[in-house]
Amino acid sequence: MTRGVPLLRRAGAIVALASAAGAFAAGTKHTVAIDGVKYVPETITVKRGDSVTWVNHDPFPHTVTAAGAFDSKDIAADGKWTYVARKPGRYDYICTLHPNMKGTLVVEDAGARK
Numbered sequence: 507m508t509r510g511v512p513l514l515r516r517a518g519a520i521v522a523l524a525s526a527a528g529a530f531a532a533g534t535k536h537t538v539a540i541d542g543v544k545y546v547p548e549t550i551t552v553k554r555g556d557s558v559t560w561v562n563h564d565p566f567p568h569t570v571t572a573a574g575a576f577d578s579k580d581i582a583a584d585g586k587w588t589y590v591a592r593k594p595g596r597y598d599y600i601c602t603l604h605p606n607m608k609g610t611l612v613v614e615d616a617g618a619r620k
Contacts, residue, residue: 545609
C-alpha cells in the first residue's frame with residue numbers, strides 16, 4: 507500500500523504543473539470599455555498571448571477594426587468581443603461605424619514588458 511503513495515504524489519505534481527502551464531499559456535485578460543463614443547483606455551499595451559475584451563456600454567453598435575489585422579464586426583449595445591494578441595506590434599484601430607473613434611493596441615513579446 508505504501509508503494510502506491512509516492513506514485514500518487516508524482517501524479518498529483520504532474521497534474522499541478524500541467525494546470526499551472528495551461529494557466530500561464532492562457533495569458534492575462536484585459537478589458538477596454540466602449541463608452542461615450544470612445545475607447546477607454548484609448549491605448550492599451552499587452553503581452554503576446556493576452557486577451558483583450560472590448561465591452562460596448564453605448565446604446566448602439568460599434569466595431570473594433572484594425573485594417574488587415576482584426577475586425578470585430580458589429581458589437582451590439584451591451585455586447586462584447588474578445589481578441590487574443592498573438593503577433594507583437596502596434597495596431598491602430600477604429601470603429602468603422604464612427605471613424606472618429608480611435609484606439610491603439612500595442613502587443614509586446616512576453617518578456618519585453620517589465
